[in-house]
Every structure is written in structure tokens, then in C-alpha cells.
Amino acid sequence: MFVEWKFRNKHIFFYDGDKNESSPNSNFSSAYIVPDALLTGKASLMMDKSDAVPGNYTCEVTELTGEGKTTVELRYIAALWFSANDHALIIIFSMLAVLLFWGSDITVILKYNSNIMKEKIIIISVAGLVLSILVIVGAVFFIPGEYSKKRTSGLGLIVVSTVILILLQISMFMIAPAIGMSSFSITILILQVLGFVLSVVGLRLCVSECIPVHGSLLISGLGITALVALLGLVYIFVASDGEIIDYLLHSLHVVLQAMVALPQGVVFQVEEAEPGIQLIDEGGDVKGPGVVSSSHTVDRQPRQFTSKN
Known part of the structure; x- marks a missing residue:
């Protein structure tokens, strides 16, 4: 041949x-x-x-x-590596995660500035700055267009930056006295690791092929990361503010007391007796004398009276 x-x-x-x-x-x-x-x-x-x-x-x-x-x-046809919607979601989720981190960082600084060392605040802030730079550089490289090494590198920077986000979340939980590594904190970290794993797997599948067939897996991982970052911010804000918790508990106590003090109804059922005649046989002798006694029978129709206190 x-x-x-x-x-x-x-x-x-x-x-x-x-x-x-x-x-x-x-x-x-x-x-x-x-x-x-x-x-x-x-x-x-x-x-x-x-x-x-x-x-x-x-x-x-x-x-x-x-x-x-x-x-x-x-023939060569210019085709986008990711669609416009997928590209926008990747950038939005990554940027949103960074903004939520800074929200958590500022909350920790304002509420625990007197309880933690300033060196820890500086370290977390510097690491957050590195995280922001990586995401911004990755977004610049990951511009809309066809498959290329430059865009692959940009997407890789965006995905890898989630590792720094997980480490920073752990650090903020550890330095906050009112939070620590509670069960809810551990749950948040597990969800963040899950989002990171999905992002890495999606990135690997998208890079291996010019057409991102599994782009939804990558987007889902970044979306979970951003959502968990929001949960972390809310948890840090609520758990660290004892006044808010006390207010909620007091409000619940007031509501329960109001429910107990509500008027209650009491229903009485009275059976009205009616006169009648009863024949009593004493001695059991049919030829002997009998005794007739007058008594009362019961009216079976109920009567109700309602009383409110």
C-alpha cells in the first residue's frame, strides 16, 4: 500500500x-x-x-x-473557546469571591482589632492582595477568543487562586474568638474544597479539548466557591456580633410570652335533669307491697356555657 x-x-x-x-x-x-x-x-x-x-x-x-x-x-474559522455567557459567569464568580473575602477581612478587622495581633491582620491582608492580583491577571489573560495558551494560563490562575481563598478562610475562622473551628466553619471549608475540586476537574477537561464540553462543571465549581464565600461572610458577621444574637433571643422570648398570655376559652357542658317516676320492688315478692319512688331522669341534650378569662 x-x-x-x-x-x-x-x-x-x-x-x-x-x-x-x-x-x-x-x-x-x-x-x-x-x-x-x-x-x-x-x-x-x-x-x-x-x-x-x-x-x-x-x-x-x-x-x-x-x-x-x-x-x-x-479552513480556519474563528470560534470562541467559551461562549459569552460562560465567560461572563467565570469572571463574575471569581471577582465576587474576592470581594466577599475583603468583606470578611474588614469585618474581622473591625470587630477583633483589639483581640488579635496586628501581624496576623497584615499577613491576611497581604495574602488577600496576592489573591486579588492573581484573579485580575487571570481575567486579563482570559479574554474572549479562541483557544490559546494565554487564555489557558489566565483560566488556570483564576482556578488556582481558590486555594488561597480556602487558606484565608481558615485563617479568619481561627483568629476570630467567637467563631473558631466550629461544625459550621468546618462545613463551609468542606464546601469550598468541593468547589475547588470541581473547578480543577472542569479546567482539566476544558484544557484537554479545544471545545469546552465540560465548561459547566468548571462554572459550577466557581459558583460554589463564591456562594460559600458569601456564607462565610454572613457567618463571621452574625457569629461575631453578640448583640444581634441577644436581640434575636429576646425577641423570640417576647413572642412566646405573648402567645402564652392569649385569652383561652373554657367550655362547660351541663346536663339538665327532668322529673320522672321509678318503681322499686323491695323484697322481690310479686304479691307483696311495692314502693313507688319519685326521682329525676337526665335530659340528654347538652347545654354549653363559654367563659373567657
């Missing part, structure tokens, strides 16, 4: 099946075929993008039983 590829009627690649040797043209030095694929009837020519020139390519296959010829056209 012999396979020959031509570009604009000029020889660019030749494969000798008897000798299992390939001879590409110097202008298409990266061109090659997969010999095992020839057994299934596939003689596809593969090469680097830098050597792939748009135009018509002709393939001629010669065998002992016959020969075949086909022509294909190579």
Missing part, C-alpha cells in the same frame, strides 16, 4: 507500506499518518497547526487491488 498527500497538486507527504517508511515535505515536516489506521481504511494526515496551511489537500491511496483519490478543504 502506498499513500500520497498533495497540497495544491504538490507532493507534501508519501508513505510506503511495504517498507513502513514516511517521507514528509520540508514545508510540512510535522506531517504523519497512523499506519495501524490504514487497516480500517483511515489515511488521515495529521500535522501541527503551524504547518497546516488553509487550502485543498488531495489524498491518493494505491493498493494491489486498485486505487482511490479524495480531496478535502482545510
Whole structure:
């Protein structure tokens, strides 16, 4: 079997099946075929993008039983790596996570400035500045467009920055006396790790293919990270403000007291008696004297009286 590829009627690649040797043209030095694929009837020519020139390519296959010829056209079409909506969601979620971190950082500084060392505040703030720079640089590299190494690097910076966000969240929980590593804090950290794992897996799948088939997985991970950052901010703000908790407990106590003091109804059911005559047989002798006694029977129709206190 012999396979020959031509570009604009000029020889660019030749494969000798008897000798299992390939001879590409110097202008298409990266061109090659997969010999095992020839057994299934596939003689596809593969090469680097830098050597792939748009135009018509002709393939001629010669065998002992016959020969075949086909022509294909190579064209380049500018296609976005991520759609406009997906690109916007990635940038929004990453920026939102950074803003929520700064909200948590400012809350900790204002409420615990007298209880923690200033060195810890400076370290967290510097780390937050590094986080912000990484996300901003990643967003600049990750501009809308087709797949490229530059955009891949930008998206990688955005995803990797979530690791710093997790470490900063742990630090803020540890330095806040009213929070610490409670069960809710641990839950928040577990959710953040889950978001990071989803982002890394989504990034790996998107980078391995020019078309981000699994882009939704990446976006879901970044969305979880931003949502958990919001929960962390709310938890730090509420848990650190004892006055708010005391006010809520006092309000609940007042509501319960008001419910107990509500008027309650008491219903009495009275059965009215009516006169009647009853025959009593004393001694059991039918020939003996009998005693007739007057008494009362009961009226079975109920009467109700309602009293409110």
C-alpha cells in the first residue's frame, strides 16, 4: 500500500507500506499518518497547526487491488473557546469571591482589632492582595477568543487562586474568638474544597479539548466557591456580633410570652335533669307491697356555657 498527500497538486507527504517508511515535505515536516489506521481504511494526515496551511489537500491511496483519490478543504474559522455567557459567569464568580473575602477581612478587622495581633491582620491582608492580583491577571489573560495558551494560563490562575481563598478562610475562622473551628466553619471549608475540586476537574477537561464540553462543571465549581464565600461572610458577621444574637433571643422570648398570655376559652357542658317516676320492688315478692319512688331522669341534650378569662 502506498499513500500520497498533495497540497495544491504538490507532493507534501508519501508513505510506503511495504517498507513502513514516511517521507514528509520540508514545508510540512510535522506531517504523519497512523499506519495501524490504514487497516480500517483511515489515511488521515495529521500535522501541527503551524504547518497546516488553509487550502485543498488531495489524498491518493494505491493498493494491489486498485486505487482511490479524495480531496478535502482545510479552513480556519474563528470560534470562541467559551461562549459569552460562560465567560461572563467565570469572571463574575471569581471577582465576587474576592470581594466577599475583603468583606470578611474588614469585618474581622473591625470587630477583633483589639483581640488579635496586628501581624496576623497584615499577613491576611497581604495574602488577600496576592489573591486579588492573581484573579485580575487571570481575567486579563482570559479574554474572549479562541483557544490559546494565554487564555489557558489566565483560566488556570483564576482556578488556582481558590486555594488561597480556602487558606484565608481558615485563617479568619481561627483568629476570630467567637467563631473558631466550629461544625459550621468546618462545613463551609468542606464546601469550598468541593468547589475547588470541581473547578480543577472542569479546567482539566476544558484544557484537554479545544471545545469546552465540560465548561459547566468548571462554572459550577466557581459558583460554589463564591456562594460559600458569601456564607462565610454572613457567618463571621452574625457569629461575631453578640448583640444581634441577644436581640434575636429576646425577641423570640417576647413572642412566646405573648402567645402564652392569649385569652383561652373554657367550655362547660351541663346536663339538665327532668322529673320522672321509678318503681322499686323491695323484697322481690310479686304479691307483696311495692314502693313507688319519685326521682329525676337526665335530659340528654347538652347545654354549653363559654367563659373567657
